[in-house]
Amino acid sequence: MLIRTGIQVISGLSIMVLLLSACSNQRDETESKVSSELENAIHTVHAESAGSKVIEPHQGVNQKPSPIVLEREGTDVTIKMTAQITDIEIEEGYMYRAWTFNGEAPGPLVVVEEGDTIHFTLQNKDPAIPHSMDFHAVQTAPDKSFTNVAPNETGTFTYQATKPGVFMYHCGTAPMLAHIANGMHGVIIVQPTGGYPTDNEVDREYVIVQNEWYKYNDLEDMTNGEPSQVVFSAKALHKGQINTNGTVTAIKDSPLLAKPGERVRIYINNAGPNEVSSFHVVGAIFDDVYLDGNPNNHLEGLQTVMLPVSGGAIVEFIVKEEGVYPFVTHQMNHAAKGAVGYIRVNADWDDGGKISQGH
Ligand SMILES: [Cu+2]
Numbered sequence: 459m460l461i462r463t464g465i466q467v468i469s470g471l472s473i474m475v476l477l478l479s480a481c482s483n484q485r486d487e488t489e490s491k492v493s494s495e496l497e498n499a500i501h502t503v504h505a506e507s508a509g510s511k512v513i514e515p516h517q518g519v520n521q522k523p524s525p526i527v528l529e530r531e532g533t534d535v536t537i538k539m540t541a542q543i544t545d546i547e548i549e550e551g552y553m554y555r556a557w558t559f560n561g562e563a564p565g566p567l568v569v570v571e572e573g574d575t576i577h578f579t580l581q582n583k584d585p586a587i588p589h590s591m592d593f594h595a596v597q598t599a600p601d602k603s604f605t606n607v608a609p610n611e612t613g614t615f616t617y618q619a620t621k622p623g624v625f626m627y628h629c630g631t632a633p634m635l636a637h638i639a640n641g642m643h644g645v646i647i648v649q650p651t652g653g654y655p656t657d658n659e660v661d662r663e664y665v666i667v668q669n670e671w672y673k674y675n676d677l678e679d680m681t682n683g684e685p686s687q688v689v690f691s692a693k694a695l696h697k698g699q700i701n702t703n704g705t706v707t708a709i710k711d712s713p714l715l716a717k718p719g720e721r722v723r724i725y726i727n728n729a730g731p732n733e734v735s736s737f738h739v740v741g742a743i744f745d746d747v748y749l750d751g752n753p754n755n756h757l758e759g760l761q762t763v764m765l766p767v768s769g770g771a772i773v774e775f776i777v778k779e780e781g782v783y784p785f786v787t788h789q790m791n792h793a794a795k796g797a798v799g800y801i802r803v804n805a806d807w808d809d810g811g812k813i814s815q816g817h
Pocket of ligand 1: 541557589590630631637
Protein backbone atom coordinates (compact mmCIF):
# COMPACT_ATOMS: atom_id res chain seq x y z
CA MET A 459 0.00 0.00 0.00
CA LEU A 460 1.25 3.44 -0.88
CA ILE A 461 1.90 5.83 1.90
CA ARG A 462 0.67 9.36 1.38
CA THR A 463 3.63 11.43 2.38
CA GLY A 464 3.19 14.28 -0.06
CA ILE A 465 1.50 17.58 0.41
CA GLN A 466 -2.17 17.04 -0.30
CA VAL A 467 -3.57 20.52 -0.25
CA ILE A 468 -1.31 23.48 -0.22
CA SER A 469 -1.53 27.16 -1.02
CA GLY A 470 0.95 29.15 -3.07
CA LEU A 471 2.07 30.99 0.02
CA SER A 472 2.61 27.89 2.11
CA ILE A 473 4.67 26.39 -0.71
CA MET A 474 6.87 29.42 -0.68
CA VAL A 475 7.22 29.20 3.05
CA LEU A 476 8.07 25.50 2.87
CA LEU A 477 10.61 26.03 0.14
CA LEU A 478 12.23 28.88 1.90
CA SER A 479 12.30 27.24 5.29
CA ALA A 480 14.11 24.32 3.70
CA CYS A 481 16.57 26.57 1.96
CA SER A 482 17.35 29.11 4.64
CA ASN A 483 18.17 29.22 8.31
CA GLN A 484 16.70 32.69 8.64
CA ARG A 485 13.18 31.43 8.56
CA ASP A 486 11.26 34.25 10.20
CA GLU A 487 13.00 36.90 8.21
CA THR A 488 12.43 35.07 4.92
CA GLU A 489 8.80 34.33 5.63
CA SER A 490 8.07 37.95 6.30
CA LYS A 491 10.01 38.94 3.17
CA VAL A 492 7.91 36.57 1.06
CA SER A 493 4.69 37.86 2.60
CA SER A 494 5.69 41.39 1.87
CA GLU A 495 6.67 40.53 -1.71
CA LEU A 496 3.33 38.86 -2.23
CA GLU A 497 1.54 41.90 -0.87
CA ASN A 498 3.57 44.16 -3.12
CA ALA A 499 2.77 42.01 -6.14
CA ILE A 500 -0.93 42.13 -5.35
CA HIS A 501 -0.77 45.86 -4.76
CA THR A 502 0.93 46.38 -8.11
CA VAL A 503 -1.71 44.40 -9.93
CA HIS A 504 -4.50 46.48 -8.48
CA ALA A 505 -2.67 49.68 -9.33
CA GLU A 506 -2.32 48.59 -12.95
CA SER A 507 -5.95 47.69 -13.36
CA ALA A 508 -6.87 51.28 -12.64
CA GLY A 509 -4.65 52.93 -15.23
CA SER A 510 -4.42 50.92 -18.41
CA LYS A 511 -2.83 52.36 -21.50
CA VAL A 512 -4.82 50.63 -24.20
CA ILE A 513 -3.99 52.50 -27.39
CA GLU A 514 -6.93 54.12 -29.12
CA PRO A 515 -7.23 51.63 -32.03
CA HIS A 516 -7.28 48.72 -29.54
CA GLN A 517 -10.05 50.18 -27.43
CA GLY A 518 -13.06 47.90 -27.64
CA VAL A 519 -11.05 45.31 -29.59
CA ASN A 520 -11.07 41.83 -28.03
CA GLN A 521 -10.67 39.27 -30.82
CA LYS A 522 -11.84 35.75 -30.12
CA PRO A 523 -9.04 33.14 -30.03
CA SER A 524 -8.71 31.37 -33.38
CA PRO A 525 -7.12 27.93 -33.70
CA ILE A 526 -3.75 27.48 -35.35
CA VAL A 527 -3.74 25.62 -38.69
CA LEU A 528 -1.03 22.98 -39.08
CA GLU A 529 -1.19 20.64 -42.07
CA ARG A 530 1.42 18.18 -43.23
CA GLU A 531 2.08 16.79 -46.68
CA GLY A 532 5.22 14.68 -46.62
CA THR A 533 7.87 16.94 -45.12
CA ASP A 534 6.04 20.12 -46.15
CA VAL A 535 4.19 21.66 -43.22
CA THR A 536 1.75 24.52 -43.70
CA ILE A 537 1.28 26.64 -40.59
CA LYS A 538 -1.23 29.47 -40.41
CA MET A 539 -1.33 31.79 -37.43
CA THR A 540 -2.89 35.12 -36.57
CA ALA A 541 -1.61 38.22 -34.82
CA GLN A 542 -4.54 39.54 -32.79
CA ILE A 543 -5.63 41.54 -29.76
CA THR A 544 -7.23 39.42 -27.07
CA ASP A 545 -7.97 39.90 -23.37
CA ILE A 546 -6.13 37.55 -21.02
CA GLU A 547 -7.00 37.31 -17.32
CA ILE A 548 -3.49 37.15 -15.85
CA GLU A 549 -4.70 37.16 -12.27
CA GLU A 550 -8.22 36.89 -10.92
CA GLY A 551 -10.02 40.10 -11.86
CA TYR A 552 -7.05 41.57 -13.74
CA MET A 553 -7.57 41.60 -17.51
CA TYR A 554 -4.68 42.39 -19.83
CA ARG A 555 -5.47 43.38 -23.41
CA ALA A 556 -2.69 41.20 -24.82
CA TRP A 557 -1.02 41.32 -28.18
CA THR A 558 -1.11 37.65 -29.12
CA PHE A 559 -0.66 34.91 -31.62
CA ASN A 560 -4.07 33.28 -32.15
CA GLY A 561 -5.53 34.82 -29.01
CA GLU A 562 -3.25 32.91 -26.64
CA ALA A 563 -0.32 34.21 -24.59
CA PRO A 564 1.97 32.32 -24.87
CA GLY A 565 0.83 31.46 -28.39
CA PRO A 566 -0.21 28.01 -29.54
CA LEU A 567 2.27 25.15 -29.45
CA VAL A 568 3.88 24.34 -32.81
CA VAL A 569 5.36 20.86 -33.32
CA VAL A 570 7.28 19.89 -36.47
CA GLU A 571 9.92 17.32 -37.32
CA GLU A 572 13.61 17.73 -38.04
CA GLY A 573 14.05 18.36 -41.77
CA ASP A 574 10.55 19.72 -42.34
CA THR A 575 9.99 22.66 -44.65
CA ILE A 576 7.69 25.19 -42.99
CA HIS A 577 5.33 27.25 -45.11
CA PHE A 578 4.26 29.87 -42.62
CA THR A 579 1.46 32.39 -43.04
CA LEU A 580 0.78 35.21 -40.60
CA GLN A 581 -2.59 36.91 -40.83
CA ASN A 582 -2.36 40.23 -39.00
CA LYS A 583 -5.80 40.97 -37.55
CA ASP A 584 -4.48 43.86 -35.46
CA PRO A 585 -6.17 46.99 -36.83
CA ALA A 586 -3.23 49.28 -35.98
CA ILE A 587 0.21 47.68 -35.53
CA PRO A 588 2.44 45.58 -37.80
CA HIS A 589 3.58 42.20 -36.45
CA SER A 590 5.96 39.46 -37.53
CA MET A 591 7.23 35.99 -36.67
CA ASP A 592 10.75 35.01 -35.62
CA PHE A 593 11.06 31.23 -35.25
CA HIS A 594 14.27 30.37 -33.40
CA ALA A 595 13.99 26.92 -34.99
CA VAL A 596 14.99 28.09 -38.46
CA GLN A 597 18.11 29.50 -40.10
CA THR A 598 17.29 32.27 -42.53
CA ALA A 599 17.90 35.94 -43.29
CA PRO A 600 15.68 37.82 -40.81
CA ASP A 601 15.32 40.85 -43.09
CA LYS A 602 13.69 38.57 -45.66
CA SER A 603 11.90 35.93 -43.62
CA PHE A 604 10.96 37.63 -40.36
CA THR A 605 9.62 40.83 -41.88
CA ASN A 606 6.62 42.86 -40.78
CA VAL A 607 3.10 42.08 -41.87
CA ALA A 608 0.99 45.26 -41.99
CA PRO A 609 -2.36 45.57 -40.18
CA ASN A 610 -5.14 43.61 -41.91
CA GLU A 611 -2.63 41.96 -44.26
CA THR A 612 -1.20 38.48 -44.65
CA GLY A 613 2.42 37.41 -45.19
CA THR A 614 3.81 34.02 -46.18
CA PHE A 615 7.36 32.80 -45.52
CA THR A 616 9.16 29.51 -46.20
CA TYR A 617 12.10 28.01 -44.32
CA GLN A 618 13.41 24.69 -43.06
CA ALA A 619 13.66 23.32 -39.52
CA THR A 620 17.01 21.54 -39.61
CA LYS A 621 17.89 21.21 -35.92
CA PRO A 622 15.89 19.41 -33.25
CA GLY A 623 14.98 21.27 -30.10
CA VAL A 624 12.61 23.22 -27.90
CA PHE A 625 12.70 26.68 -29.42
CA MET A 626 11.09 30.01 -28.70
CA TYR A 627 9.14 31.94 -31.29
CA HIS A 628 8.16 35.57 -30.97
CA CYS A 629 7.10 38.67 -32.78
CA GLY A 630 10.18 40.53 -33.95
CA THR A 631 8.60 43.88 -34.73
CA ALA A 632 10.07 46.98 -33.08
CA PRO A 633 9.97 47.73 -30.26
CA MET A 634 10.45 43.99 -29.82
CA LEU A 635 10.40 44.24 -26.03
CA ALA A 636 6.86 45.65 -26.13
CA HIS A 637 5.63 43.02 -28.59
CA ILE A 638 7.05 40.12 -26.57
CA ALA A 639 6.12 41.51 -23.15
CA ASN A 640 2.58 42.21 -24.36
CA GLY A 641 2.18 38.49 -25.14
CA MET A 642 3.64 37.66 -28.56
CA HIS A 643 5.74 34.58 -27.81
CA GLY A 644 5.44 30.81 -27.85
CA VAL A 645 7.18 27.49 -28.36
CA ILE A 646 8.07 25.47 -31.44
CA ILE A 647 9.30 21.92 -30.84
CA VAL A 648 11.34 20.30 -33.60
CA GLN A 649 11.31 16.55 -32.99
CA PRO A 650 14.62 14.80 -33.68
CA THR A 651 14.64 12.27 -36.52
CA GLY A 652 16.19 9.61 -34.31
CA GLY A 653 14.22 10.53 -31.17
CA TYR A 654 15.77 10.90 -27.71
CA PRO A 655 17.78 8.11 -26.02
CA THR A 656 15.22 7.94 -23.19
CA ASP A 657 12.04 7.95 -25.33
CA ASN A 658 11.05 4.45 -24.31
CA GLU A 659 11.28 5.21 -20.59
CA VAL A 660 8.88 8.17 -20.61
CA ASP A 661 5.36 7.58 -19.29
CA ARG A 662 3.92 11.06 -19.58
CA GLU A 663 4.96 14.33 -21.17
CA TYR A 664 3.92 17.96 -20.93
CA VAL A 665 4.90 21.34 -22.37
CA ILE A 666 5.42 24.28 -20.00
CA VAL A 667 6.33 27.90 -20.77
CA GLN A 668 7.56 30.56 -18.36
CA ASN A 669 7.04 34.23 -19.09
CA GLU A 670 6.72 37.47 -17.19
CA TRP A 671 4.25 40.34 -17.40
CA TYR A 672 4.79 44.05 -16.75
CA LYS A 673 2.58 47.09 -16.25
CA TYR A 674 0.21 47.24 -19.16
CA ASN A 675 1.95 48.21 -22.40
CA ASP A 676 4.44 50.27 -20.40
CA LEU A 677 7.75 50.20 -22.26
CA GLU A 678 9.47 52.11 -19.46
CA ASP A 679 8.45 49.45 -16.92
CA MET A 680 9.34 46.65 -19.36
CA THR A 681 12.77 48.24 -19.84
CA ASN A 682 13.71 49.34 -16.34
CA GLY A 683 11.12 47.88 -13.98
CA GLU A 684 10.49 44.56 -12.32
CA PRO A 685 7.93 42.05 -13.58
CA SER A 686 4.49 42.35 -12.01
CA GLN A 687 3.81 38.66 -12.54
CA VAL A 688 6.03 35.71 -13.44
CA VAL A 689 3.94 32.80 -14.67
CA PHE A 690 3.81 29.32 -16.11
CA SER A 691 1.44 28.04 -18.76
CA ALA A 692 0.75 24.54 -20.07
CA LYS A 693 0.47 23.97 -23.80
CA ALA A 694 -1.40 20.86 -24.90
CA LEU A 695 0.96 18.38 -26.57
CA HIS A 696 -1.53 15.50 -26.51
CA LYS A 697 -5.27 15.28 -26.77
CA GLY A 698 -7.06 15.96 -23.50
CA GLN A 699 -4.20 17.91 -21.94
CA ILE A 700 -4.79 21.38 -20.52
CA ASN A 701 -3.88 24.36 -22.69
CA THR A 702 -3.61 27.58 -20.73
CA ASN A 703 -2.48 31.16 -20.97
CA GLY A 704 0.33 32.47 -18.78
CA THR A 705 -1.59 33.26 -15.60
CA VAL A 706 -0.66 33.10 -11.94
CA THR A 707 -2.99 30.21 -11.17
CA ALA A 708 -3.01 28.31 -14.48
CA ILE A 709 -1.25 25.14 -13.38
CA LYS A 710 -2.39 25.30 -9.80
CA ASP A 711 -6.08 25.27 -10.71
CA SER A 712 -5.51 22.42 -13.18
CA PRO A 713 -2.39 20.54 -12.08
CA LEU A 714 -0.44 18.28 -14.40
CA LEU A 715 -1.20 14.66 -13.58
CA ALA A 716 0.91 11.54 -13.15
CA LYS A 717 0.94 8.27 -11.28
CA PRO A 718 3.43 7.12 -8.63
CA GLY A 719 6.67 5.78 -10.06
CA GLU A 720 6.11 7.27 -13.49
CA ARG A 721 8.78 9.04 -15.45
CA VAL A 722 7.56 12.47 -16.48
CA ARG A 723 9.07 14.49 -19.31
CA ILE A 724 8.59 18.25 -19.45
CA TYR A 725 9.45 20.35 -22.46
CA ILE A 726 10.15 23.73 -20.90
CA ASN A 727 10.86 27.09 -22.52
CA ASN A 728 11.54 30.48 -21.00
CA ALA A 729 9.95 33.24 -23.11
CA GLY A 730 11.14 36.04 -20.82
CA PRO A 731 11.29 38.69 -22.15
CA ASN A 732 13.88 39.72 -19.53
CA GLU A 733 14.39 37.17 -16.78
CA VAL A 734 16.30 33.91 -16.53
CA SER A 735 14.46 30.82 -15.29
CA SER A 736 15.88 28.43 -12.69
CA PHE A 737 13.48 25.58 -13.35
CA HIS A 738 13.10 23.11 -10.50
CA VAL A 739 10.59 20.45 -9.50
CA VAL A 740 10.23 20.17 -5.74
CA GLY A 741 10.75 16.58 -4.59
CA ALA A 742 12.37 15.42 -7.83
CA ILE A 743 15.80 15.25 -9.46
CA PHE A 744 16.13 15.54 -13.22
CA ASP A 745 17.56 12.13 -14.21
CA ASP A 746 18.00 13.25 -17.81
CA VAL A 747 18.12 16.73 -19.30
CA TYR A 748 18.48 17.75 -22.94
CA LEU A 749 19.51 21.39 -23.05
CA ASP A 750 17.56 23.29 -25.69
CA GLY A 751 15.91 19.96 -26.48
CA ASN A 752 18.81 18.71 -28.58
CA PRO A 753 19.53 15.00 -27.95
CA ASN A 754 23.29 15.71 -28.13
CA ASN A 755 23.10 18.07 -25.13
CA HIS A 756 22.44 15.28 -22.64
CA LEU A 757 23.04 15.90 -18.93
CA GLU A 758 22.19 13.75 -15.92
CA GLY A 759 21.26 14.31 -12.30
CA LEU A 760 20.38 18.01 -12.29
CA GLN A 761 18.40 19.61 -9.45
CA THR A 762 17.67 22.78 -11.43
CA VAL A 763 18.00 23.67 -15.07
CA MET A 764 19.02 27.18 -16.02
CA LEU A 765 17.08 28.60 -18.95
CA PRO A 766 18.29 31.81 -20.52
CA VAL A 767 15.60 33.95 -22.07
CA SER A 768 14.44 32.07 -25.18
CA GLY A 769 16.19 28.92 -23.95
CA GLY A 770 14.50 25.56 -23.71
CA ALA A 771 15.13 22.13 -22.26
CA ILE A 772 13.66 18.71 -21.86
CA VAL A 773 13.73 17.45 -18.28
CA GLU A 774 12.83 13.91 -17.21
CA PHE A 775 12.26 12.79 -13.65
CA ILE A 776 10.47 10.13 -11.65
CA VAL A 777 7.67 11.13 -9.31
CA LYS A 778 8.35 8.58 -6.62
CA GLU A 779 5.15 8.48 -4.63
CA GLU A 780 1.72 10.06 -4.31
CA GLY A 781 1.53 13.73 -3.49
CA VAL A 782 1.66 17.21 -4.96
CA TYR A 783 4.99 18.19 -6.52
CA PRO A 784 5.26 21.94 -7.11
CA PHE A 785 7.49 23.22 -9.89
CA VAL A 786 8.98 26.67 -9.66
CA THR A 787 11.61 28.99 -10.91
CA HIS A 788 13.90 28.80 -7.91
CA GLN A 789 14.36 32.55 -8.07
CA MET A 790 12.09 33.01 -5.10
CA ASN A 791 10.99 36.55 -5.85
CA HIS A 792 9.66 35.29 -9.20
CA ALA A 793 8.00 32.25 -7.66
CA ALA A 794 6.30 34.67 -5.25
CA LYS A 795 4.93 36.56 -8.25
CA GLY A 796 3.17 33.50 -9.61
CA ALA A 797 5.74 31.11 -11.10
CA VAL A 798 4.49 28.00 -9.33
CA GLY A 799 2.65 25.04 -10.84
CA TYR A 800 1.64 21.65 -9.47
CA ILE A 801 2.04 18.06 -10.58
CA ARG A 802 -0.52 15.93 -8.80
CA VAL A 803 0.60 12.32 -8.44
CA ASN A 804 -2.22 9.95 -7.67
CA ALA A 805 -2.49 6.19 -8.12
CA ASP A 806 -6.29 6.34 -8.33
CA TRP A 807 -6.42 8.86 -11.17
CA ASP A 808 -8.38 7.31 -14.01
CA ASP A 809 -6.54 8.18 -17.20
CA GLY A 810 -8.47 5.56 -19.17
CA GLY A 811 -5.30 3.48 -19.37
CA LYS A 812 -3.81 5.99 -21.78
CA ILE A 813 -0.22 7.06 -21.58
CA SER A 814 0.12 10.69 -22.56
CA GLN A 815 3.14 10.07 -24.68
CA GLY A 816 3.26 10.46 -28.38
CA HIS A 817 6.21 9.21 -30.34
CU1 LIG B 1 4.00 42.01 -32.72
